[in-house]
Amino acid sequence: MTESLSRIPTIDLRPWLDGGEEIRAALARTVDQALQTAGFLLVTGHGVESGLRAGIRRAAREFFLLPDEVKRRYEAKVGGRGWLGPGAEANGYAEGTHTPPDLKESLTFATDEPFADPVVDAQWYAPNVWPAEVPQLRTLCTEYLAKMAALEKELLSLLGYALGLERDFFTRHMDHPTYGFNINWYPGTEVVGEPxxxxxxxxxxxxxxxxxxxxxxxxxxxxxxxTDERGWADAPYDPAALTVNIGDLLARWTGDRWRSGRHRVLPPPADAPAEELMSLVYFGECTPGTRVESVPAPVGRVAYPPVDSHVYLRAKLDSITVE
Structure with a gap:
């Protein structure tokens, strides 16, 4: 197995929440440096219980093991709510890498509160689709998503501070955010076939x-x-930590001071073809209509033209959809 990246630090959020200014400043420096290199962090002290995460995995696995004809009742498009079956996405398309479709299935959810603007609702709101066959999934995910929303705001507050800006520099644009939440199932070759x-x-x-x-x-x-210096390497792993990475919109917002972390998930390995993994992935976004303008120098390094956050996101989602 490839050596894991050593440039991705583990940070404990508890000193950020409870520590003094000197401790917070040291934490902010660590965050700033890490996000300039790999764009990734491991985060402990996040308050998301391991039992909740395990419960979501058990319930989701029950769904993924259902017959395809049952799962197809919940079929959705990329960016929608429901089941994304095999072949629905090819994430490499977003960067111009034309891979075969991704070897995964997903359950995907998003904001469950409508917006005041019907035009925004048409693009970004629909009721979440909860499989009737696993009724416990809704309760578990609702609790998890509330914790993710709170954690996202703490992280963005820390990130504003790490840039030397107001702590609400990013969070002020989070009054009614959209978000994405995917439960990604990566079965072995007995399900997906040989890559x-x-x-x-x-x-x-x-x-x-x-x-x-x-x-x-x-x-x-x-x-x-x-990373530029190492190429591809295994991400470090700590079962107690959550992995946090920067997305394209935030990298643009920081004027490319922080990099959007490039990553991939390897296919089932030849020496462990039955390996099965599952990831819980929360994609932070902001309130629709947010104007994203690059932070000027000396913090920012590139001045991108301003964009509407959700015009930008829609184009990205469309780019990975397999027609």
């Missing part, structure tokens, strides 16, 4: 929004992160 040349569980890409919060499992066919 095609250049095929991955998730192809190489960067995420699209602000921050991504990932609860992952370690495996030979697991997460890899790309």
């Amino acid at each position: 095609l040349p250049g095929q991955f569980r998730i192809g190489p890409h960067t995420d699209f929004g602000t921050v991504t919060v990932l609860d992952r499992q370690a495996g030979k066919g697991g997460l890899q992160v790309y």
Whole structure:
């Protein structure tokens, strides 16, 4: 197995919440440096119980093991709510890497509160679709998503501070955010077949929004992160930690001071073809209509033209959809 990246630090959020200014400043420096290199962090002290995460995995696995004809009742398009079956996405398309479709299935959810604007609702709101066959999934995910929303705001507050800006620099744009939440199932070759040349569980890409919060499992066919100095290497793993990475929108917002972490999930390995993994992936976004303008120098390094956050996100989602 490839040596894991040592440039991705583990940070404990508890000193950020409870520590003094000197401790917070040291934490902010660590965060700033890490996000300039790999765009990834491991985060402990997040307050999300391991039992809740395990419960979601058990319930989701019950769903994924159902016959396809049952799962198809919940079929959705990329960016929608429901089941994304095999072949629905090719994440490498977003960066121009034309891989075969990703070797995964997903249950996908998003904001469950409508907006005041019917035009926004038409693009970004629909009721979540909860499989009747696993009724416990709704209760578990609702609790998990409330914790993710609170954690996302703490992380963005820390990130504003790490840039030397107001702590609400990002969070003020989070009054009514959209978000994405995917439960990604990566079964073995007995389900997906032998990988095609250049095929991955998730192809190489960067995420699209602000921050991504990932609860992952370690495996030979697991997460890899790309850096300029090392190329591809296995992401470090700590079962107590959540993996956090920067998305394209936030990288643009910081004027490329922080990089959007490029990553991929390897295919089922030849020496462990039955390996099965599951990831819980929360994609942070902001309130629709947010104007994202690059932070000026000396903090920012590139001045991108301003964009509407959700025009930008929609184009990204469309780019990975397999027609």
